[in-house]
Amino acid sequence: MKHPFLMAILSKKKKTKLERVLFLVFMLFLKQINLKKVLTPLL
DSSP states (O other): OOOOOHHHHHSSSSOOOHHHHHHHHHHHHHHHHHHHHHGHHHH
16 A cells, blocks of 8 residues: 555655655554554454
8 A cells, every 4th residue: 555645755856854754753643553453452
């Protein structure tokens, strides 16, 4: 699964600081969703 927002950022050779911050926040957000999906059945 490839996210268009993610691909748009990766396709740019030059990244601004704002784009880097948004990218990091986006990745952390995805990790948190994945962790919740994994941990919920275990609780």
